[in-house]
Amino acid sequence: MSDEIRITKKERDALIILGNHIDEEFPVRLVDLSDEMSLKPPTILNLLKRLEDKGYVEREKGMTVLTKSGVSRYREIVENHRILETLMVKNGMDLDRACVISENIDFLIDHESIDNIFEKIGKPSKCPHGRKIEQFHE
Amino acid sequence: MSDEIRITKKERDALIILGNHIDEEFPVRLVDLSDEMSLKPPTILNLLKRLEDKGYVEREKGMTVLTKSGVSRYREIVENHRILETLMVKNGMDLDRACVISENIDFLIDHESIDNIFEKIGKPSKCPHGRKIEQFHE
DNA sequence: CTGACATATTAGGTAAATACTAATAAGATT
DNA sequence: AATCTTATTAGTATTTACCTAATATGTCAG
Incomplete structure (x- = not known):
């Protein structure tokens, strides 16, 4: 109980965007997140790497998907x-x-x-x- | 409305401690804050300088007091x-x-x-x- | 008033989070 | 194959949040 992994506001925002795209045909690309968050791709990449470290996303060939724990x-x-x-x-x-x-x-x-x-x-x-x-x- | 200056959790904690000491005879010293927050004096000093920049505290001869806006x-x-x-x-x-x-x-x-x-x-x-x-x- | 101790401050270093630009690599498209 | 779009890497900067070690400033006992 209440032992959730600490995330920051930006990590939260990215998680929400990724989750909102779950039912879509195509996975979310870096540029998509970059556009939606109004941040440059390297900044997003950095953010995603942190979410990856926390076990919330997995990345393959530029695509990012939420893990079970991320969902x-x-x-x-x-x-x-x-x-x-x-x-x-x-x-x-x-x-x-x-x-x-x-x-x-x-x-x-x-x-x-x-x-x-x-x-x-x-x-x-x-x-x-x-x-x-x-x-x-x- | 809702145009409050952004503060961090640590800044908030220091502000609260300073406020709680308002009615006391002696002003709060660096060591006092250091003890109460379990942080080393230089760390506290750093924190107080930020609160000073934000107009919430004033410092004189090692003593720290809340400004009107800080109160x-x-x-x-x-x-x-x-x-x-x-x-x-x-x-x-x-x-x-x-x-x-x-x-x-x-x-x-x-x-x-x-x-x-x-x-x-x-x-x-x-x-x-x-x-x-x-x-x-x- | 002077040495000793307490306190404050400075200097310098580390790490994470949040951003950027510029350069390069990799994919896709025409 | 050349081009255009993406992704990634490298390098830089700022803010917050910590630390240690060194120095300066008080203060207090004798």
Whole structure:
């Protein structure tokens, strides 16, 4: 519990982009990430190598894919994000602001703790953006 | 609104310690901070210089004091901490865990947003630790 | 007032994260 | 094969966050 590997905001952002592309036909290339993150390819490469060291991605011939553990972590962060957003909006916060704040903290909080909150607030099926919240346990 | 100067976790920790000593007879020395943070004096000095650059502390003859702006920021972080803690505990989280999590995010969220939550949850006068929550506006 | 001890500061070094440019290598396309 | 697009390597810079060792500045006991 709460023994998640520490990641940085940038690593989180890359993980989210990679996860969001999971169902697409083509794997994510360096240039794609470079465009989406507005960072030069060498910077992205550096970032991906760190995610590789942490066991979250695998790279082959320029293509990058999430490992099993990367997918798990991705899902946990997305769930954290949506639950936190829900909690904040339920307590009077503006949706846009809640989203930005959530982006900055969703990867810092262990999923187990957030999951407790999820149970407590009545397992809402959707976040304020209308996206599904699927409870995730590995 | 939400245009607070960015600080790091370590800067936050130092700010909190300095703020907690405000009412004491003697100002905080380098060794005191060094002891409380379990870091060597040169490391602390480095940290304090950054806080000085950000306008939060002033240093004179080895003594360090919070500036007006430093006190404001200190109070905002403390309030954020207590309100977030209250919110989390109210939603099923264990107090100790809520405290640790809050420490990691209280300095990342703008006070104005947190203040909205405070109003919404009925302006509780105490945090789960039993400490006063004083609404703070500059 | 002077030596000894405590404290502060400077200097210098290391490492990780976050960026960049420029150069090279490798692939793909025409 | 020549070109264009990507990927990778090499090298540089900044910020944060640490350290040790050396020096300077206080302070306090005698």
